[in-house]
Amino acid sequence: MGLPKETHEELYTKMVQCREFEEKAAKLFIQGKVHGTAHFCIGEEATGIGVSSALEVEDYILQTHRGHNQGIGKNMDINRMMAEFLGKETGYCKGKGGCMHIADFSVGSLGANGVVGGGLPIATGAAFSQKYKKSDNITVCYFGDGASNEGAFHESLNLAAAWKLPVLFVCTNNLYGMSTSVKKSMAISDISVRASGYGMKGIALDGNDVVNIYEETKKAKKYVQKNGPMLMVLNTYRWMGHSKSDAQLYRSKEEVNEWKEKCPIKRHREFLIESGMFTAEQIKAIDKSAKQDIENAVAYAEASPEPKIEDIFDDVYAD
Amino acid sequence: MRTITYAQAINEAMSEEMRKDENIVFMGEDIGVYGGAFGVSRGMFEEFGDDRVKDTPISELVITGCAAGAAMTGLRPIVEIMFSDFITLAMEQLANQAAKNRFQFGGQAAVPMVLRTPGGSGTGAAEQHSQSLEAWVCHVPGLKVVIPSTPYDAKGLLKASMLDNNPVVFIEQKLLYRSKGEVPEVEDDYIIPLGKADIKREGKDVTIVTYGRMVQRSLEVAEKFASEGVDIEVIDVRTLVPLDKECLIESAKKTGKVLVVHEACQTGGYGGELASTIVDSDAFFYLDAPVKRLGGLDVPIPYNPNLEALVVPTEEKITAAVRELL
Numbered sequence: 001m002g003l004p005k006e007t008h009e010e011l012y013t014k015m016v017q018c019r020e021f022e023e024k025a026a027k028l029f030i031q032g033k034v035h036g037t038a039h040f041c042i043g044e045e046a047t048g049i050g051v052s053s054a055l056e057v058e059d060y061i062l063q064t065h066r067g068h069n070q071g072i073g074k075n076m077d078i079n080r081m082m083a084e085f086l087g088k089e090t091g092y093c094k095g096k097g098g099c100m101h102i103a104d105f106s107v108g109s110l111g112a113n114g115v116v117g118g119g120l121p122i123a124t125g126a127a128f129s130q131k132y133k134k135s136d137n138i139t140v141c142y143f144g145d146g147a148s149n150e151g152a153f154h155e156s157l158n159l160a161a162a163w164k165l166p167v168l169f170v171c172t173n174n175l176y177g178m179s180t181s182v183k184k185s186m187a188i189s190d191i192s193v194r195a196s197g198y199g200m201k202g203i204a205l206d207g208n209d210v211v212n213i214y215e216e217t218k219k220a221k222k223y224v225q226k227n228g229p230m231l232m233v234l235n236t237y238r239w240m241g242h243s244k245s246d247a248q249l250y251r252s253k254e255e256v257n258e259w260k261e262k263c264p265i266k267r268h269r270e271f272l273i274e275s276g277m278f279t280a281e282q283i284k285a286i287d288k289s290a291k292q293d294i295e296n297a298v299a300y301a302e303a304s305p306e307p308k309i310e311d312i313f314d315d316v317y318a319d
Numbered sequence: 320m321r322t323i324t325y326a327q328a329i330n331e332a333m334s335e336e337m338r339k340d341e342n343i344v345f346m347g348e349d350i351g352v353y354g355g356a357f358g359v360s361r362g363m364f365e366e367f368g369d370d371r372v373k374d375t376p377i378s379e380l381v382i383t384g385c386a387a388g389a390a391m392t393g394l395r396p397i398v399e400i401m402f403s404d405f406i407t408l409a410m411e412q413l414a415n416q417a418a419k420n421r422f423q424f425g426g427q428a429a430v431p432m433v434l435r436t437p438g439g440s441g442t443g444a445a446e447q448h449s450q451s452l453e454a455w456v457c458h459v460p461g462l463k464v465v466i467p468s469t470p471y472d473a474k475g476l477l478k479a480s481m482l483d484n485n486p487v488v489f490i491e492q493k494l495l496y497r498s499k500g501e502v503p504e505v506e507d508d509y510i511i512p513l514g515k516a517d518i519k520r521e522g523k524d525v526t527i528v529t530y531g532r533m534v535q536r537s538l539e540v541a542e543k544f545a546s547e548g549v550d551i552e553v554i555d556v557r558t559l560v561p562l563d564k565e566c567l568i569e570s571a572k573k574t575g576k577v578l579v580v581h582e583a584c585q586t587g588g589y590g591g592e593l594a595s596t597i598v599d600s601d602a603f604f605y606l607d608a609p610v611k612r613l614g615g616l617d618v619p620i621p622y623n624p625n626l627e628a629l630v631v632p633t634e635e636k637i638t639a640a641v642r643e644l645l
């Protein structure tokens with residue numbers, strides 16, 4: 001019973017790294033060091049980290065535009081993530097994709113997506129390959145509450161169910177798609193009920209409880225291997241604006257503050273200390289080292305070369 | 320050599336490659352026991368079974384994305400979209416995902432898939448089942464675009480498309496499915512590399528640059544002009560992307576007079592690209608007349624058979640356009 005200490009440490013460390021990564025990234029924006037945009041998952045760390053950490057390398061994930069947690073959970077290299085954020089040649093996409101297209105095929109990330117719901121169809125294909133090759137692995141497809149209103153959601157869940165493809169559909173319900181509240185965009189409050197329309201199992205979880213998410217993902221993987229797709233909705237909240245520029249006129253400070261109280265990192269930290277698994281000093285040491293990891297990543301990224309225009313045609317086509 | 324239909328040629332290309340490579344899977348609407356809306360895949364379900372010939376739900380977007388995802392993870396899928404008009408429903412996955420995933424992920428992905436789909440008018444299927452939308456896909460870097468005009472080309476080009484490591488949009492011509500032509504014996508395997516145009520008729524006085532169904536029509540016009548002593552060269556572009564620019568430019572230099580013909584609506588059509596490929600090159604200095612374009616009228620394809628026939632380039636219109644150049 002209970003997760004091993006190393007797993008707790010892994011989950012906690014990754015969540016702190018993710019928070020530090022994004023806080024640092026936000027600062028770089030303010031300093032004018034970054035061109036382009038980014039979508040931060042601060043407050044939602046437990047979702048992607050809980051799920052991705054429960055997978056094996058051979059399991060695939062399809063990430064969203066708000067997916068630093070999903071990638072860090074899958075053990076992506078923070079240096080290369082930061083380098084991509086800064087548009088450098090050493091970045092995951094050679095500086096050509098940016099945060100919204102981060103991918104690491106070596107750890108099973110088939111890429112983040114700039115198109116809301118764009119990863120859903122791709123996930124069915126990745127799972128089709130797994131099933132065709134009789135592999136035991138599964139594909140996790142991340143998407144948001146907003147994406148669940150796209151036609152791609154319907155087509156993908158239906159196909160996955162009809163073909164019993166090994167996909168775990170993970171919906172991060174942070175209550176908004178950009179400025180639009182789920183209250184305005186759908187007539188249901190529990191997105192997991194949508195699964196039943198496809199003859200699929202659907203569950204809804206507290207999206208700020210990293211331990212439970214991790215454990216439920218392990219279970220879900222077994223279920224999916226045996227029965228085909230499943231929908232897992234993680235209810236959480238985005239603390240920051242939608243992207244770089246968002247005056248947040250669509251929600252109240254009180255609402256945001258209420259959710260800040262439910263911080264997934266604070267919650268896990270308190271659990272780790274109260275259960276006696278870690279001392280406050282040990283936790284501080286982890287926090288410090290995570291901060292240092294991010295400083296190192298920024299140093300790596302800043303020292304990295306810019307991509308060269310001579311290489312612009314690389315990778316438009318494969319040989 | 321043997322004589323088979325364009326549809327059989329496509330069926331043979333798929334079946335022969337599927338026998339060689341287990342990673343090739345084929346998916347689409349009603350391609351199984353039904354054999355596809357135009358009967359192209361007849362017999363394939365029986366030979367390869369449900370694992371490899373997959374009848375899909377009527378969901379063009381996810382079929383295309385499923386193929387892209389499978390391609391990114393080691394398979395080599397072929398997708399059939401029942402009518403090329405319905406690539407409009409698949410476009411997001413085709414243009415934003417399949418086409419870009421290699422580039423935007425820094426070369427980590429390869430997307431070896433073929434999207435086969437029949438295009439063109441002439442069947443009385445009206446506005447939503449008759450379009451020639453090749454320009455839509457030619458405009459997306461990352462995609463290759465092929466339109467064969469004969470059974471020989473269809474078989475060889477489809478094999479090359481299936482062996483290519485990129486997403487290839489392979490636009491078939493509905494009205495050519497039953498047309499016949501010579502292809503090598505089954506033992507004599509062949510491919511036609513993408514990016515090579517074919518001079519279907521050599522000539523020295525005028526060049527017609529065309530593709531698809533308009534190739535045959537242009538050849539017929541050329542034969543009629545031959546009796547008047549006008550020698551027309553007919554170039555079948557075959558692969559729109561990548562384009563064999565050299566072939567067009569050399570021919571233009573030789574004849575000095577060029578007519579570009581296609582069935583698709585003229586405005587924004589690929590003919591503009593073909594014409595400017597010539598005008599942009601040193602062939603410009605050899606031209607004796609402006610490069611002429613003859614595309615379909617800028618209207619939806621109508622139902623009435625007389626109207627339908629008249630909105631695309633007819634022999635008469637091609638003939639008149641050639642005369643303007645002489």
Ligand SMILES: Cc1ncc(C[n+]2csc(CCOP(=O)(O)OP(=O)(O)O)c2C)c(N)n1
Pocket residue numbers: 039064065066114115116117143144145146147148172174176177178
């Ligand atoms: C197809 C498409 N429509 C609109 C957008 C613009 N857009 C980017 S993110 C976003 C909100 C998505 O909401 P959700 O799926 O809930 O994800 P979240 O941003 O909340 O994580 C929108 C509208 C887009 N990128 N793609």
Ligand SMILES: [Mg+2]
Pocket residue numbers: 144145146172173174175176177178
């Ligand atoms: Mg949302």
